[in-house]
Amino acid sequence: xxxxxxxxxxxxxxxxxxLDSIEDRICxxxxxxxxxxxxxxxxxxxxxxxxxxxMKIASRDKIPVIPRGAGTGFTGGSLPVQGGIVMVMTRMNRxxxxxxxxxxxxxxxxxxxxxxxxEVARSxxxxxxxxxxxxxxxLGGNVAECSGGPRAVKYGVxxxxxxxxxxxxxxxxIIHTGARTMKSVAGYELTRLLVGSEGTLAVITKIxxxxxxxxxxxxxxxxxFPEITQAAKTVSEVIRSRIIPSTLEFMDNATIRCVEDYxxxxxxxxxxxxxxxxxxxxxxxxxxxxxxxxxxxxxxGAERIEIARDEAEQEMLWKAxxxxxxxxxxxxxxxxxxxxxxxxxxxxxxxxxxxxxxxxYQLVIVNFGHAGDGNIHVNIMTNRxxxxxxxxxxxxxxxxxxxxxxLGGTISGEHGIGITKAPYLKWEVGDTxxxxxxxxxxxxxxxxxx
Amino acid sequence: xxxxxxxxxxxxxxxxxxLDSIEDRICxxxxxxxxxxxxxxxxxxxxxxxxxxxMKIASRDKIPVIPRGAGTGFTGGSLPVQGGIVMVMTRMNRxxxxxxxxxxxxxxxxxxxxxxxxEVARSxxxxxxxxxxxxxxxLGGNVAECSGGPRAVKYGVxxxxxxxxxxxxxxxxIIHTGARTMKSVAGYELTRLLVGSEGTLAVITKIxxxxxxxxxxxxxxxxxFPEITQAAKTVSEVIRSRIIPSTLEFMDNATIRCVEDYxxxxxxxxxxxxxxxxxxxxxxxxxxxxxxxxxxxxxxGAERIEIARDEAEQEMLWKAxxxxxxxxxxxxxxxxxxxxxxxxxxxxxxxxxxxxxxxxYQLVIVNFGHAGDGNIHVNIMTNRxxxxxxxxxxxxxxxxxxxxxxLGGTISGEHGIGITKAPYLKWEVGDTxxxxxxxxxxxxxxxxxx
Numbered sequence: 001x002x003x004x005x006x007x008x009x010x011x012x013x014x015x016x017x018x019l020d021s022i023e024d025r026i027c028x029x030x031x032x033x034x035x036x037x038x039x040x041x042x043x044x045x046x047x048x049x050x051x052x053x054x055m056k057i058a059s060r061d062k063i064p065v066i067p068r069g070a071g072t073g074f075t076g077g078s079l080p081v082q083g084g085i086v087m088v089m090t091r092m093n094r095x096x097x098x099x100x101x102x103x104x105x106x107x108x109x110x111x112x113x114x115x116x117x118x119e120v121a122r123s124x125x126x127x128x129x130x131x132x133x134x135x136x137x138x139l140g141g142n143v144a145e146c147s148g149g150p151r152a153v154k155y156g157v158x159x160x161x162x163x164x165x166x167x168x169x170x171x172x173x174i175i176h177t178g179a180r181t182m183k184s185v186a187g188y189e190l191t192r193l194l195v196g197s198e199g200t201l202a203v204i205t206k207i208x209x210x211x212x213x214x215x216x217x218x219x220x221x222x223x224x225f226p227e228i229t230q231a232a233k234t235v236s237e238v239i240r241s242r243i244i245p246s247t248l249e250f251m252d253n254a255t256i257r258c259v260e261d262y263x264x265x266x267x268x269x270x271x272x273x274x275x276x277x278x279x280x281x282x283x284x285x286x287x288x289x290x291x292x293x294x295x296x297x298x299x300x301g302a303e304r305i306e307i308a309r310d311e312a313e314q315e316m317l318w319k320a321x322x323x324x325x326x327x328x329x330x331x332x333x334x335x336x337x338x339x340x341x342x343x344x345x346x347x348x349x350x351x352x353x354x355x356x357x358x359x360x361y362q363l364v365i366v367n368f369g370h371a372g373d374g375n376i377h378v379n380i381m382t383n384r385x386x387x388x389x390x391x392x393x394x395x396x397x398x399x400x401x402x403x404x405x406x407l408g409g410t411i412s413g414e415h416g417i418g419i420t421k422a423p424y425l426k427w428e429v430g431d432t433x434x435x436x437x438x439x440x441x442x443x444x445x446x447x448x449x450x
Numbered sequence: 451x452x453x454x455x456x457x458x459x460x461x462x463x464x465x466x467x468x469l470d471s472i473e474d475r476i477c478x479x480x481x482x483x484x485x486x487x488x489x490x491x492x493x494x495x496x497x498x499x500x501x502x503x504x505m506k507i508a509s510r511d512k513i514p515v516i517p518r519g520a521g522t523g524f525t526g527g528s529l530p531v532q533g534g535i536v537m538v539m540t541r542m543n544r545x546x547x548x549x550x551x552x553x554x555x556x557x558x559x560x561x562x563x564x565x566x567x568x569e570v571a572r573s574x575x576x577x578x579x580x581x582x583x584x585x586x587x588x589l590g591g592n593v594a595e596c597s598g599g600p601r602a603v604k605y606g607v608x609x610x611x612x613x614x615x616x617x618x619x620x621x622x623x624i625i626h627t628g629a630r631t632m633k634s635v636a637g638y639e640l641t642r643l644l645v646g647s648e649g650t651l652a653v654i655t656k657i658x659x660x661x662x663x664x665x666x667x668x669x670x671x672x673x674x675f676p677e678i679t680q681a682a683k684t685v686s687e688v689i690r691s692r693i694i695p696s697t698l699e700f701m702d703n704a705t706i707r708c709v710e711d712y713x714x715x716x717x718x719x720x721x722x723x724x725x726x727x728x729x730x731x732x733x734x735x736x737x738x739x740x741x742x743x744x745x746x747x748x749x750x751g752a753e754r755i756e757i758a759r760d761e762a763e764q765e766m767l768w769k770a771x772x773x774x775x776x777x778x779x780x781x782x783x784x785x786x787x788x789x790x791x792x793x794x795x796x797x798x799x800x801x802x803x804x805x806x807x808x809x810x811y812q813l814v815i816v817n818f819g820h821a822g823d824g825n826i827h828v829n830i831m832t833n834r835x836x837x838x839x840x841x842x843x844x845x846x847x848x849x850x851x852x853x854x855x856x857l858g859g860t861i862s863g864e865h866g867i868g869i870t871k872a873p874y875l876k877w878e879v880g881d882t883x884x885x886x887x888x889x890x891x892x893x894x895x896x897x898x899x900x
Contacts, residue, residue: 443889
C-alpha cells in the first residue's frame with residue numbers, strides 16, 4: 001500500500017488500529033470457508049465517523065473495502081477477493097442502550113451475539129436469533145448475513161428483529177434507516193434491504209433491535225427413529241398439531257455415527273435419525289406440548305425418547321447437536337458445507353434425493369440441521385487434494401441445488417451467497433433478478449468496489 | 451387515449467375489462483384521501499401475463515401505470531397524479547393455495563384481507579395483520595403499503611408475513627422474489643424492498659404469506675381513565691410486566707365524546723382516555739394475563755374496567771373502537787388524518803404536545819390509535835373550504851411531524867407516504883436517504899413513470 005494512502009488511514013484510525021505487515025494481513029485473509037485472499041491492509045475503526053473517513057478515501061482512490069466482524073462466515077462474504085482494505089468492526093462493540101419500556105436495544109456492530117443475548121436476558125428480555133457461531137460471531141455480521149439458527153422455526157431470523165440501522169455508504173455518506181418502532185413505512189424499506197446484503201451495499205455502524213419477553217421455561221427432548229422418513233413425517237405431524245417448537249433439529253444416520261464416535265454418549269448407531277426438540281413458553285403450556293410431542297413421536301415410530309428433567313440433562317441432549325461440526329471432520333479433511341432450504345413437508349424428498357446423489361457420485365454426505373424450517377446443512381466430506389473426487393463434488397453440488405429449487409426451496413437459508421454460491425444464484429433468482437440486484441448494487445456503490 | 455393504444459390494451463385484457471368513459475374514469479380517480487386525479491383509462495388485468503403486457507406497452511409509450519386494489523389508502527398512493535392507466539388488480543383474487551404442512555398461503559393480490567383471514571381460520575391458521583379497512587382492502591394493497599393494524603403490537607405488520615412475491619417490473623419483466631420458507635438469503639432482499647414500496651417499483655401479482663397457528667382464545671377488556679397520561683403509563687406498565695397484548699388501543703377524550711354521541715353506549719364523556727385491551731393465546735395463560743392487566747389498570751387509576759365474558763360482549767367493546775371514523779366526521783366535514791408513531795414510552799409526551807398544538811393553532815384534534823406500538827392516528831377535524839383554518843392545519847401538521855421526529859418517531863406507521871406526506875419524507879430520511887431511494891426507484895423504473 002502506498003505511503004500516502006497508509007498515512008491517510010492511520011490519520012483516521014490511529015497507528016494502533018492499522019495493520020499492514022504480512023503476518024497481520026494473513027490473519028485477516030480467511031474466514032470459515034478456509035479460502036484465502038490477502039488484503040493490502042487491515043483497519044479497525046472506532047466510530048461511525050472513522051468508518052466514513054475510510055470509505056471516502058477508498059472511494060476517491062477506488063480501493064475495495066471489505067467490512068467484517070469475527071470472520072465466521074461460510075460463504076466467503078468477508079474475504080478481500082480483490083485485495084484492498086479489510087475493515088474489522090470489532091472495536092465498535094458497545095451495547096448502547098437496552099430500552100425496557102420499548103423493548104428495543106441499540107448496539108454497535110461488533111457486539112458478540114451470545115454476549116448480547118445474556119445481557120438482555122438479565123432484563124427478562126429475549127433476542128432469539130441463534131446462529132451456531134453465536135459465541136464468536138458479531139451482531140453486525142449476523143445482520144449482514146441475515147443469520148438464522150435453530151430457533152427460526154418459531155422465532156424467525158435476524159431480519160425479523162432489525163428495526164433500523166445506521167450505515168455508511170461506499171461513498172462515505174451516513175444514512176439512518178427504519179425506526180425505533182415496530183411500525184414504520186417512511187419511504188423504501190432500506191433496513192431490510194441492507195439486512196442480508198452481505199456488506200456489499202453499506203457498512204453497518206449501528207443497529208436497532210427488537211426484543212421480546214424471555215419465555216418463562218424451556219423443555220428439551222430427544223427422539224430416535226429407525227428411519228429418517230419417520231422422523232421427517234413426525235416433524236410435519238408436530239406442526240400439523242399446531243405446536244411450533246422453538247427448536248426442531250435433526251441428524252441423519254451418518255451424523256449420529258460421527259457424533260457417537262466422538263462423544264461415546266450411547267447413541268444407537270443403527271438409528272436412521274434423531275430429532276432434538278425444544279419447546280418454550282409458559283410452564284403449564286409447554287408441559288402439555290411435551291406430552292403431545294412425546295405421543296406424536298411414539299406414533300411416528302420413535303424407538304427411544306428422552307425428556308430432559310433439568311438444565312444439566314438439557315445440556316447433555318444439546319451436546320450431541322453442538323458437537324456435530326467437530327465430529328464430522330473426522331470422516332474426511334475437507335467439508336463442503338451447503339445450506340439449502342426446502343418447504344418443511346419436502347424434507348423427506350430432499351433427504352431421499354441426497355442419499356441418491358451420494359450414491360451416484362460415490363461421496364460421503366452427512367446431513368443435519370433445522371428440520372422445523374426445512375433448512376438442511378448438507379456436508380460433503382471430501383479431500384481437497386483428491387482432484388477426481390472434487391470434480392464429482394462439484395457435480396453433486398449442482399444436482400443438490402437443482403433438486404432443491406425443483407422442490408420449491410432456496411440455495412441458501414442462512415449462510416449467504418458470498419463467493420462460494422455466486423455462480424448458482426441466477427438459477428434461483430433468474431437473469432432478471434440478477435439484473436435488478438446489479439442495478440441496486442450500482443445505486444449504492446457506483447464504483448462497484450465490492 | 452389514442453385509438454392505437456386503446457386497441458392494444460383491449461387486445462390484452464378484453465373489451466369487458468377496459469374502461470375509458472368519463473363516468474368510469476371518475477370512479478377510479480380517487481381514494482380515501484378524497485383527492486381526485488382523472489386517469490386516461492382503467493384496465494382490469496386477469497393474469498400476470500396481462501399485467502406484463504400492459505406494462506410493456508406503457509413502458510414503450512412512456513405512459514404512467516398506477517396499480518391499485520380497493521382504493522382505501524389514506525395517502526394517495528393509488529391516485530393517477532399524472533394521468534395514465536389505472537390498473538385495478540381486483541380480478542386477480544384467487545387464494546391459490548393454503549398449505550397446512552408448511553403454514554403458508556399463496557394468493558393473488560386482489561384477495562380481500564378479511565376474507566382471507568376467515569378462510570385460513572377454517573384450517574386453524576392465523577394471518578394477523580388487521581388494518582381497519584380489512585373488510586374492503588386487498589392483500590396486494592396491504593403488501594404495497596405494508597399495512598399494520600391493532601395487532602401489530604404483538605404480531606407485527608404485513609412485512610412480517612410476506613415470504614415471497616411474483617411481481618412485474620415497469621418494463622414488463624416478471625420476477626420471483628423470496629421463497630416458500632422462513633429462511634432465505636439468496637441475493638438482495640427484494641421481497642421486503644417491494645413490501646411498502648407503494649406500487650412504485652413493481653406490480654405485485656402473487657404473494658407467498660406466512661401463517662401461524664390460530665390462538666386458542668381471546669379476551670377483551672376496556673378500561674376508562676380520568677387522565678390520558680394515566681392510560682399511557684398503564685400501557686407501559688403492562689409491557690413492563692412482560693405481557694404483550696394482541697391489541698392495546700386508546701381513545702382520547704374528544705374521541706370518547708364523539709363515539710358516545712354517535713352510539714349512546716354509556717361511555718363517560720368526562721373521561722380522559724379509554725383503553726381497549728385484548729389478549730390472545732392459551733386459555734389458562736390469558737386468564738392470568740387478564741387478572742394482571744386488571745390489577746395494573748386499577749393501580750394506574752382506571753375508574754372503570756369492563757371485561758367481556760363472551761363474544762357478544764367482546765363485540766360490544768370493539769364497537770366503540772370501530773365506529774370512531776364514522777363518529778368523528780360529525781365534528782367537522784374535513785378530516786386531515788395523520789399516522790405518526792413514537793416509541794411507546796413517548797406516548798404521553800406526544801399526547802401532551804398534540805394538546806398544545808391544538809390550542810396554539812386553534813384546531814380540533816382528535817387522537818386515537820395503537821397505544822401498544824406507539825402508532826397514533828391524529829385527526830385534525832377541519833373544513834376544506836375555510837382557507838384560513840387550512841393554513842393553520844398545514845402549520846400544525848408540520849409541527850406534529852417535527853415533534854414526532856424529535857421524540858425518535860416516524861411520520862408514517864401504516865398509511866404510507868403517497869402524495870400527502872411526500873413533502874415531509876426528507877425530514878425523516880434525510881437528503882442522502884432521499885437520494886438512495888431515488889436511485890433505487892430508477893433501478894426498477896428507468897423511465898420514472900409514476
